[in-house]
Amino acid sequence: MSAVPMIDIAFVLNGRPARATIEPRELLIDLLRNRFGLTGSKRSCDVEVCGACTVLVDGLPVSSCTTLAADADGRDVLTIEGLARGGELDRVQRAFVSHGAMQCGFCTPGMVMAVKALLALDPHPSEEAISHFLRGNICRCTGYVKIIEAVKELAR
C-alpha cells in the first residue's frame, strides 16, 4: 500500500512538552518505548487485558498497547518514569517497595500507574474498591496480597 500522510502531534509527557511526527497506525506504547526510550510500560497481552502497558492519559489509565499515538495529541501522558521527582520515589512506589509488592516486576509499572489513578479518583478506597479497580492488572506471579496491602496502607 502507498504511504499515508504522517501526523504531527504535540502533548505533555511526564510534565514536559513533547512533539513527534508519527504514522497514523503507530501505537502509544511504541511511541513511548521506541521514540522516547521510556521502557517502563510493558507490552504483554497486547489486547487490553493484563494492564502491563498502563499509562495515564489526562489522569485516567489506558492500555498504551491499544491506544493510537495520534490520540495522545493535546493530552497529558504520564508514565512510570514520570512519577519520581528529584530522585525521590512517588509514595505509591515507596509503598510497593516497603511492602515487597512485586516479584518478577513485569506487572509493577502498570500496577503502580493504576494505583496512582485510583488514589487520585478516590483517596480512601475500601479493599473491595481496590480489588475492583485493579481487576484489570494481572500479576502472573500471583503476588496480589502484598500489592493490596501496599494500596491499603496508602488508602488510610
Place this chain on the structure above:
Amino acid sequence: MLPARFELHRAETIADALALVAEHGEDATFYAGGTELLVALKARVLRYGHVVDIKRIEALRGIAERAGGTLVIGALATHYQIANHPLVLQHFPAYAALSADVANIRVRVAGTLGGNLCFAEPHADPPALLCALDARVVLAGPEGERVVPMTDFILGEFTTARADGELLVRVEIPRMQVGATTAYRAFGHLERPAVSVAAMRSADARWRFWVGAISGHPTLLECAPEEVADAAAKLDAHDDLHGSAEYKRHLVAVLARRAAQACLS
C-alpha cells in the same frame, strides 16, 4: 502487533464523518474508543485504508435529560462516564452499576457506548439491559436520522441494523414507569459475561427477562421468575470458550432468579 497502514481522518462534525465514510466506502470505518476496533486491526481480522476518528465531534458527546425525562446518551459517552454520571446514578442505577463493571478500568475509560453497540460482540454487557429499558438507538445517515428500538438493533454476532455509512449518534432511554424496577446480573470467568440477565418488573408486576450473550442477540423470556428455569432450559445456546450450552442455560436460571430478587428488594 501493529495494524496495517491506514490514513487517519479527524472529523469535526457528523456531516464530515458521514461524507468521509461515503467517499471511501467499504475501505473506511468510524473510530472512537478503539477498544474493539484497534484489537481487530492489530490482529488483522479487520483492515481499512481509512479510519475516521469521530472523537472530536462535539454533537456525539454528553449525557443529558430531555423534557419528559428521557435520558440521552451521546455515542461517545464512555462506560466510565456513564457509570459515574449523576443522571444515570439517579434514574438508572442498574445501568450505572453495569457500566462500572464492564471489562476493566482501561476499557471503561476508553470504550464508548456507541462503539460497544455497533461492534455487537455478543459477549457484551449493555445490550440486554438496554433492551429491558426500552432504549432506542438513533442513527444518522446521508438521508437524515432514524430511530431503531434497541430490541431490533442487534441482529446477530457482529451484525446490527446500522447500514454501511450510518453513524450511531445517540442512545435514548425513556424514564422508567413509576413503580417499575430493574436489575442486571452477569457472570463469566473472563472479562466478558458468559451470559447475563436483565430483569424488568413493571408496576403491575409483569416480568420480562432479557438474556444477554446467550446467542447473537439479546433474547426475551416473558415469564414469571418461578418459570424462568424451565424457559432457560429451552434457550438456544452453543458451547464456546465461555462455557458449554448446558452451563450457560443453568447460569441464566440462576442469574434471572438473582436479578428478580434484586428487583423485589
